[in-house]
Amino acid sequence: MTLDPNILLAIVAMAAATVLTRIAGLLVIRFVTIGPQQKRALEAIPPAVLMAVIAPTALVTGPAETLATVATALAATRLPLLAAVAIGVFVVAVARALIGA
Amino acid sequence: MKRIGKSQEFFDGMRAMAPLTVAVMPIGLVFGAVAASKGLSSLEATLMSALVFAGGSQFVAMDIWTHPASWGALAFSALLVNIRHVLMSASIGTKMPAFSGPAKYAAMLLLADEIWAMAEVRAGEQRLTPVWYAGLAVPFYCVWVLSSLTGAAAGAFLGDPKAIGLDFAFPAVFTVLVMGFWKGRDTGAVLAASAVAAVLAHQFLPGVWYIAAGAAAGVAATLVTNRRQEACA
Structure with missing residues (x-):
């Protein structure tokens, strides 16, 4: 059970950034009216951010990861979160073993 | 009309959240295990879950983790990944007339995606109260923190998560969320x-x-x- 000061600083900085996003909405509705255009831009942020996070893994890491991402996405249309994630993990493990990556 | 007791109200919130509280357990375990594989101690992994309490940004942090930790890059990526909370708190904030000013801000500290979604559903059906919201959020929070601790403690013995594909768990979680x-x-x-x-x-x-x-x-x-x-x- 160690606590590195550098890591603590990183955790506190992440927490501060997250708290800021969580209370910012309350401040926004006090001072700003959100029109359709603003709402649209804000709504596009979550899928855009999540896609950006997975894109390097999904597209340019290797065939096993690309295959597993496709399998997970297809599974997600039919199955709950955990089942789809389990399928993705299973596919990537099997594909890596077969391809030898 | 009979006024329902506070403990009953808390329990109602807890029961509404139960399926999601169970579902977050393995995700917390995976987070803890991945954090351990990146060289975080159990205490550090648990602290991150307790203070940040935003799974998506925590997994992204593990993805970009360096030694020594780069706090600027980590805070910036947490800000980007969690920017969706601005819209979520703006939306639910208009549905909290039963909350005092400080209670509203306190509630926002626990505004994870799952909690926000359940609170929105409740607000559409009846008045959203602080006690019901606490029943929703507090057990979910505790399970997230404890499962992270368990995962980090066990993860040190699990070895390399890549061998069994566990490193793919979080890209997989994001893929499912994108589809949603x-x-x-x-x-x-x-x-x-x-x-x-x-x-x-x-x-x-x-x-x-x-x-x-x-x-x-x-x-x-x-x-x-x-x-x-x-x-x-």
Whole structure:
């Protein structure tokens, strides 16, 4: 059970950034009216951010990861979160073993 | 009308959340195990879950983790990944007349995606109260923190998560979440723009700029398609 000061600083900085996003909405509705255009831009942020996070893994890491991402996405249309994630993990493990990556 | 007791109200919130509280357990375990594999101690992994309490940004942090930890890059990526909370708190904030000012801000500290979604559903059916919200949020929070601790403690013995594909668990979680945001062709344009920009930035720029590039490209895409639709109409 160690606590590195550098890591603590990183955790506190992440927490501060997250708290800021969580209370910012309350401040926004006090001072700003959100029109359709603003709402649209804000709504596009979550899928855009999540896609950006997975894109390097999904597209340019290797065939096993690309295959597993496709399998997970297809599974997600039919199955709950955990089942789809389990399928993705299973596919990537099997594909890596077969391809030898 | 009989006034229901506070403990009953708390329990109602807890029961509404139960399926999600159970579902978050393995995700917490995976987070703890991944954190241990990146060299975080059990205390550090647990502290991150307790203070940040935002699974998506915690998994992204593990993805870009370096030694020594780069706090600026980590805070910036947490800000980007969690920027969706601004819209979520703006939305639920208008549905909390039963909350005092401080209670409203305290409630926002626990505004995880799952808690927000359940609170929105409740607010559509009846008055959202602080006690019910606490029943929703507090057990979920405790399970997240404790499962992270367990995962970190066990993860040190599990060895390399890559061997059994566990490193793919969080890209898989994000893939499922992306699918949940699908609302037709407009979403397709957002995702395509984000993916292209992110891959290009990832190849040519250091650090987490690819997340900012993808987010900006996705938002730009939605504004462009919107303008085109207005022009056609």
